[in-house]
Amino acid sequence: MSLCFAGSAYITNQGENTVSVIDTTTNQVINTIKVGLKPVGVTVSAFSRRAYISNVDGQSISVIDTTKNKLINTYRIKGSPVGLVISPDSKTLYVADWTDDRIYVLDAITLKVQAEIKDGKAPAGMVISPDGKKLYIANRDTNDVAIIDTSTRQISNRITVGKHPFGLAMSKSGNELYVVNVISNTVSVVNTTNLKSESIRVGEHPYCVTPSKDGLFLFVTNTQDDNVSVIELAKKQSIATIKVGEVPEGISTDEFTGNIYVANWATNQVSVIDGQTQKLMNQIKTGEKSRAFGQFILQTSP
Amino acid sequence: MKKVLALIAMAILPLTAAAHGPSPQKVEKEIVIKADPAKVWALVKDFGNLQKWHPAVASTKLETKKDENGDEQTYRTLTLKGGGTIYEKLRGIDDKDMQLKYEIVSGVLPVADYNAKMTVKAGPGAGETTVVWMARFYRVYKLNPPIPAGQDDESAINAVTGVFEAGLPALKALAESK
Secondary structure, eight states: OOSOOEEEEEEEETTTTEEEEEETTTTEEEEEEEOSSSEEEEEEETTTTEEEEEETTTTEEEEEETTTTEEEEEEEOSSOEEEEEEOTTSOEEEEEETTTTEEEEEETTTOOEEEEEOOSSSEEEEEEOTTSOEEEEEETTTTEEEEEETTTTEEEEEEEOSSSEEEEEEOTTSSEEEEEETTTTEEEEEETTTOOEEEEEOSSSEEEEEEOTTSSEEEEEETTTTEEEEEETTTTEEEEEEEOSSSEEEEEEOTTTOOEEEEETTTTEEEEEOTTTOSEEEEEEOOSSBOOBSOOEEEEOO | OHHHHHHHHHOOOOOOOSOOOSSOEEEEEEEEESSOHHHHHHHHTOTTOGGGTOTTEEEEEEEEEEOTTSOEEEEEEEEETTSOEEEEEEEEEETTTTEEEEEEEEESSSOEEEEEEEEEEEOSSTTOEEEEEEEEEEOSOOSSSSOOTTSSHHHHHHHHHHHHHHHHHHHHHHHHOO
């Protein structure tokens, strides 16, 4: 076999309690997997070949074996699990409980709770630094991002951002954190060394953000404009908008092709944006109310 | 019509815009009207005159005022025939795409964080127009079960469905009249 790389996008479909798996080479849905009630969040591990799904109304986490694209198990968890992130070593799964204001620290294999962190109100999106030492949590109702030292599980810092921070992303180096502020219609770009931040205006009611493969641009879903803002980081401003499906929510970058995938909640589809031309190239039918909150693309080298 | 009035009358809960449940809900309805798109769009975009076609609305009061950012915004107060009011903010009128966007600020519908749009498109047949009305919202109760009666997903969906199902045939009837 020649050198080739595969990507799979795991798209949560809130309205039919499933996950659509898209092969990002062919842009076809290759599997549909039944999970728990009202799936929202997703995180993936290339190392352990697993996708984790948060089922907010089911109050559970579903674990998918990504080699077979089959459900391994669904685990009950108290509260309203929404945001998910896996540690870089794939050993620890962090789950944000939206209504009871806590972060669960779980063993990523057994799904046993190891600890709970209380850090702010309505925790939503999370990212973790590339070295695994810092966990960043967007607290929607306290308008800040908490930084957790993952070794002590204590808050080491707090960054005030815009109103209702929701989706988070990070540059590959870990030097910049990107925070989407839903009510302010902005993205905060935070320097993770000195914690200084700048805000950049985007469209109406933005939810999620992903950096381009080369790290020079940000793509942001504007849920009430049915489009994606393109931010040029060097200019610190939005330079274009790309029309996608209706109510775009989750967004991720395929790190091999550079293409951007967007889950459209109201039109039950995923839009694919060409990372080079920054134009819409494809629309893929998924399931009812696609959300895909989190970094949802798994990259594997067979 | 009776059903929608009953639904709205039942819904006496205040809107809590600050917080919402975890899963957004959607109601989407469409209708084909035998009339010119421009004629239908003129009715849809007339934000201050919903009583002209919606059978549950007794009157509409339009006002312009500054929002929390100091920007001039357009609002309307709908007084319902079944009692109660709904206070809504205009979010945009796009003549090119024939799309009206608005949100509920407060009112008697048992919903939270409600935003909606009405889109007018030509077709499917010649001389026909399709109107799509879509709303995204949350239930009133934001925490986990047990959910108080009338604050659940079903109550929210039923109320919005009632509003749309009563409104669209009436819009069609008015647009198709001479």
